Amino acid sequence: MPNIAVFIEQRDGALKKVAWQMISEARRITEAAGGEVWGVFLGPDAAAATAEAGKYGAHKVMAATADAFASYDSELWGTALAEFCKSQQPDLLMVGSTAMGKDLGPKTAAKLGCACISDAVAVKYEDGWEVRRPVFAGKCFADLTPRTDLTIVGIRPNAFVQAENPGAAAAEEFAPGIDGVTSKAVVKRIEAASGGKVELTEAEIVVSGGRGIKGPENYEMIEKLADAMGAAAGASRAIVDAGWVDYSHQVGQTGKTVGPNLYVACGISGAIQHLAGMSSSKCIVAINKDANAPIFKVADYGIVADLFEVVPTLTDEVGKLGG
């Protein structure tokens, strides 16, 4: 009977929805295998996290609410999460593959000496854990079996389907064991980036532009379609390297990996390095003048045309749907 803990990430009090996806999946696993789902939360106030986690089937949420958890600190947060694992002994700890989770997961695993698996897309329990993750840039999958009693697993956002499982999670506190622990690398401040309103890695819809947009002045067209769809705006490596958009928009190898419900590739040929970052998207749309572009091999819907003749109309149409 495996007990699964799920890390509920907050930044400035805002909760990351990958937590609800993980709790939903953990609940599906424990419905079949027995055991409980526990949220684990670090932050000044656990009330919202506890209420929300209950909606998706968490049995309880264990929180450490010290002021030290107002903002991320690898050493303090890693210490707290390791203390949680030592005292509560979950069989699996899921951590979202976000900027924070990718840092916190291995940090905690190193403190505990336990197995850590990054960026997983599926977790199974049958006489032990089996974790699936893409390797070689999504060109194949690896099924992994951990050998330690506790395993920390990073979960790719949008890999699991969020599903309500109404109930109330019990609120509990745990001792984070950070007295006398000092920060090693200190976050002095956070600077917000200009541009995209929706963040790429967690976005449910991504609209990306490539060389087909012809110049930096036309990226606005991609952003307008993204806005109309409530999507994040992405880019191919080609236009990032050309200096047309900031590299924080880059999707693919040496950029971000995304797995949204909908990926719209505008004027992107679909080089293998780009496919690496988006081929796990559930529905892919390709708009490209070149009928032989490799992007059409992975696309579900395609329009072979000049994107300048398609994207503005598509933006208007989507706007009408939203209205």
Add this chain to the structure above:
Amino acid sequence: MKIAVCVKQVPDSETRINLPAPAAELDRTGFTRVLNPYDAFAVEEAVKIKEAGADVEVTAITIGPETVKETLKKDCLAVGCDQALIITDPGLDNADEATIATVLVAALKRDEYDLILFGLKAIDDDSGQVGILVAEKLGLPHVSNITHLELGEGNLTAHREIEGGKEIVEATLPALLTCQKGLNEPRLPSLPNIMKAGMKPMESATCADLGIECPANLVEIKLYSPPPTRGECKLLDAEDPAAAARELARLLNEEAKVI
């Protein structure tokens, strides 16, 4: 100042994986092997620090078979690293992240370094753990995913990319950093420098040479499987592109139900 850059040789990103059906092993013959692209940012940063300061020594460290020597020579020594350490041990053939970290820790403890640089992640395993594991095992401060670095006297300020912005992070040296695109533009080696790189010291060591036994993996790979095949692409009639756009919006809304 002593800088270590921990690097990995990986299959080129154009590599095709020949895997018609699930299998316990991958057919790795014919792979073209190159320096992991993220590691190039780490190498470049170390060389930039060396060029800007006096008395800086840069050591490239890797784990892999003898064949990694060419990559080390061309992409590390020829662009400015001073020396290289290759840890080659048959016991490390299928090493997981924890095993690699333990071995690197042994190497990094043997010589003391002020700054240790890693790439953000390797493009084959794509896991991004090893640098962070090493930092914790060495008890060092680390900043992962950095896009900017300023070194001070015994300290550093780094920019760490996060969702929708960046953290400005300070740490004291010695410290460990994992490097992301945006940090710098890696230079290419010149032919004369590749020739000269052959003269630079390149040490080979086994786990036993580092005073440790090959560690046991914490995670085993059970099976590799090909990615799920996608359905045929539904191509819309694009004679009238605007009409195709309207039809696409309808399909995404009514058929795929994604908007």
